[in-house]
Amino acid sequence: MALGRGTVPVLHYADIATQFPLAPLAAAALLATNLAVLRPHRDGAVDLYGATRLSLARRTLAHLLSVLPLAALGAVLVVADLAWLAGVPGSVGAPHIAEAATGPALIVLGGWLGVLLGRVWRSVAVAPLVLVGLALGSLTLADLYIGGHDRRSWVWLGTLLRPVTIDPPPATLLGRPATWHLVYLLGAAVVLGALAVWRSQAQARVRRRAQAVTVAVVVAALAVTSGAAVVQTRPTSAALATRRAAAASDPAQQVCQRRGPAVYCVYPGFEPQIGLWEPTVRAVLAGVPPAATARAVPVTVAQRIGWPRLFEDEGEAGSAFDPSRAGDRLVAPVGTIWGRDGQALAATQARLASNVAARVIGPPDRVLEPDGEQPKPSSGAALEPTDPTPGCGARAVVALWLAARVSPHVAVGLRQQVTDPRFPTFTFVNDVDVDDVWWGERAGRFALALLERPGDQVAQALWRNWDLLTSPTTTLERLGELVGVQPPPRQGATSEIGGPGC
């Protein structure tokens, strides 16, 4: 799920998101400084400048300094953005100073490259071509890094990195060489700037000693840049991999709080998000008969992250998912991002509400569904549900109906998933956790049909027959008789993928 403006900010992720929007400013700096450097050539004023006391090298230096106000503007924009995000209720984490400074560093790099290009070639055609080459070349590199988040560490040699699109892990598990990347960018910028000055000195035949100083700066900056390039492209350290594996498999890595009818387990630092989830959990439980609530409470809500995409590769990630860790009580998973409005809120709230409802209607039994088939995953992740999930039969309809009554957003999220009839089952999340419930598509359509009916009537019918309806063996047809709604027809197309499903 993309981390967009519609989500509650995670500041150690939001700082990364400031880099991409500053890229147009960096591109503008490249073109503008190049045009400024070449202006005397275009206007036939080279000789006029030659008559002034300011040497060519100093004029080059002045062009280099002219980029700094633009970089300062970029920094102001970044700080303003992060300050505003920090004020949003429920925001967590703290921005990394190197990630936040990367955008302004890109502006400096672009501007100083423009100066160098102007000093080396007098053609204004060079800068735009170099610009598109750099920008698209970096995107090409980023295209190659599909699969794991740090599968190919050499993408860090690019200038423009596409934003990461997994749920944000805790800051200590992020594993981005942000500081070294910043050093790399600034080092490269100094190399380019010093080369531009050296070129001007050589053109003006300045004293050897002044040239030697500039060359020394170039060499030193080159050494720093290469060093940073080597360090930032090192593969993920074994210690970090161990810590990630521990965070993925060890419940003790999370801090748990009991609030009302639920226990919330989050990664350290994510506590402010609990307050965002509470109303949803309470709203689901409010729709359940008191006797059933007493059996189900406390429900455990726990944060989960799309570990497979953070880890090396999908195949190797399987080891992180240890079904035995679940114990006798399954948790209701929730991501580390939470929507603020629109699509993001619909998806995240639907995931939490439906998972809580699944835990309330009863633990999964080790009995196969009547037709003996397990639901199959619908999207890319290679995870098979280890137990018959509660996502099929009458109780799935009850759970989805409970969830969809929480808010119009959940109903929207459910409608979006159900309108894709190609798959027999669905979830509300891209990075599916082993505890996420796979819902039957037909059950989803039935729940939507129930939503059309007056809520009180349906609730009465459900509460009267609660134990029967939450039994794993009760079919949709039986539920239809009890609530007086015809169940939706089975769709033949679903049998193409993964068998009949529910």
Place this chain on the structure above:
Amino acid sequence: MPALLVPTARAVGWAAPLAGFALSLGLLALAVRPGLELPAGRLVLWLRLAMTVGALGCAFLLDDPSEPTTEGVAGSLLLRRSLRVALLLPATAAWWVGVVWRVQAVHPGLPLPVAALTLEPAALLAVTVALAAAGSRLAPERRGGVVAAPALLALTSAAFLLPARVALYAQPGSAAWDGAHRRWALLGGLALAAFAAASRDPAHRRLPSWLRSLAHWRTRGRAARAEAGRSGSPDAAGRVERSVG
């Protein structure tokens, strides 16, 4: 006209357009390569990025510092500029064939609407030369590329952000595809008209009558002021000279 061919071919700065084509092909070869699974939408996006890079080099096609000195020769400005565009056409065609071939060769199963897609680079190139022709009036030494290249980058970036109702970059097979290509054709036609309008020969231009009378009135006014300055104090004459210089 054949007599113009050789001098025009010599005057054209070939480096920028050819570098643009080469860069475009190189980036495409890097992005679209065997062993890398890309969804169809991403492939079309790379095709369009390649188009933009190719067109970017052509923004400098009309740059000709010697243009003021050749104004006196036979053939209008429009003819000379059209000749430049025509001289580049074989290279452009070869570049576009190379782009399409690369995508088709790596992804043979992809149904690519080549004819409709070809309309996009054609219109984009027309827009580019129109921008260059218009820019040559603004930039010193008639180097319109200074204006045209950043303008092209800004325009294509904006085109990617257009709302769905007036989208230019539609996905193949989508409902917006036909409408988008009608817009591309319209855009190409408008760009060609703008190119022709911006390339009218300054020497043969006839001003509208009201503009001519205005210009006449202004010259008469200036002559009268100069007359007054000459007959007045030496101080006033100096001011007039400075303001003229």
